[in-house]
Amino acid sequence: MNIALLGYGKMGKTIEQIAINRGHKIVLTVDKDDDNYDITKADVAIDFSIPTVAFNNISNCLNNGVPVISGTTGWLEHYDKAVALCEEKKGAFIYASNYSLGVNIFFELNKTLAKMMSTLKQYNVSMEEIHHTQKLDAPSGTAISLANDIIAHNSNFEKWQLDESGEKTIPIVAKRIADVPGTHTIKYESEVDTISIEHIAHNRQGFALGAVVAAEWIVGKSGVFSMNDVLNIG
Numbered sequence: 001m002n003i004a005l006l007g008y009g010k011m012g013k014t015i016e017q018i019a020i021n022r023g024h025k026i027v028l029t030v031d032k033d034d035d036n037y038d039i040t041k042a043d044v045a046i047d048f049s050i051p052t053v054a055f056n057n058i059s060n061c062l063n064n065g066v067p068v069i070s071g072t073t074g075w076l077e078h079y080d081k082a083v084a085l086c087e088e089k090k091g092a093f094i095y096a097s098n099y100s101l102g103v104n105i106f107f108e109l110n111k112t113l114a115k116m117m118s119t120l121k122q123y124n125v126s127m128e129e130i131h132h133t134q135k136l137d138a139p140s141g142t143a144i145s146l147a148n149d150i151i152a153h154n155s156n157f158e159k160w161q162l163d164e165s166g167e168k169t170i171p172i173v174a175k176r177i178a179d180v181p182g183t184h185t186i187k188y189e190s191e192v193d194t195i196s197i198e199h200i201a202h203n204r205q206g207f208a209l210g211a212v213v214a215a216e217w218i219v220g221k222s223g224v225f226s227m228n229d230v231l232n233i234g
């Protein structure tokens with residue numbers, strides 16, 4: 001497969017190595033100020049860029065008939081527009097806040113636990129995410145997905161907030177520590193005990209492998225998909 005990498009930073013470079021090892025060719029890498037490029041030479045594009053440009057990158061792919069996988073976080077206010085454009089152009093698109101197999105299993109565990117805890121009002125929930133100091137957005141896209149899944153499966157919670165607690169609110173603490181690839185912890189605490197679940201990424205390989213697997217999966221399909229479709233879980 002011919003792959004375009006939109007964003008050639010930490011993730012773009014990790015994806016490049018995994019894609020080459022799986023027999024693919026990187027035909028284009030796009031970074032800041034690379035404006036004039038022909039996306040149509042790629043069979044599929046993988047966007048791991050920055051929040052302010054992700055929607056433009058995705059639109060450019062969809063407008064040119066190139067399937068696109070996006071892992072960029074922090075741009076979700078435009079997600080519905082991306083879905084509408086994909087449908088209009090009969091294109092193919094996946095956004096996932098986290099492409100790793102481990103986190104996608106963790107997402108399912110979180111939903112099950114949220115459902116189990118819904119009748120146990122003595123427990124307060126809280127979430128913590130830890131990432132490296134170059135991260136531009138907070139809370140992480142993964143933390144937002146986890147919080148939204150708790151809200152969807154447990155009627156005791158209606159919203160999440162960064163660094164604040166409140167009624168029916170899931171408080172999220174975002175910590176930035178050098179070189180941490182990504183740690184997410186969810187805690188349910190009562191007066192007598194604590195239940196916690198945690199996912200710790202040891203490096204970026206899991207995210208990158210998931211993105212390449214999603215790119216392999218989407219070619220030849222049309223529609224808006226999720227990692228649950230790719231991994232056949234959930």
Ligand SMILES: NC(=O)C1=CN([C@@H]2O[C@H](COP(=O)(O)OP(=O)(O)OC[C@H]3O[C@@H](n4cnc5c(N)ncnc54)[C@H](OP(=O)(O)O)[C@@H]3O)[C@@H](O)[C@H]2O)C=CC1
Nearest residue numbers: 007008009010011031032049053071072073097098099207
């Ligand atoms: N969904 C998932 O599984 C994961 C998602 N992420 C997300 O992916 C994104 C990238 O992460 P990471 O690689 O660590 O970040 P980096 O900062 O290392 O890389 C981002 C790259 O995007 C480049 N860029 C800037 N402007 C543009 C543009 N107009 N078009 C294309 N690229 C551009 C930057 O270039 P320059 O440095 O020159 O500005 C930089 O090289 C983040 O949003 C992060 O949250 C990360 C890991 C996993």
Ligand SMILES: O=C(O)C1=N[C@H](C(=O)O)C[C@H](O)C1
Nearest residue numbers: 073097135140141142181182
């Ligand atoms: O910026 C990162 O590094 C990561 N971002 C994603 C997020 O915001 O959830 C996924 C992963 O945790 C690494």
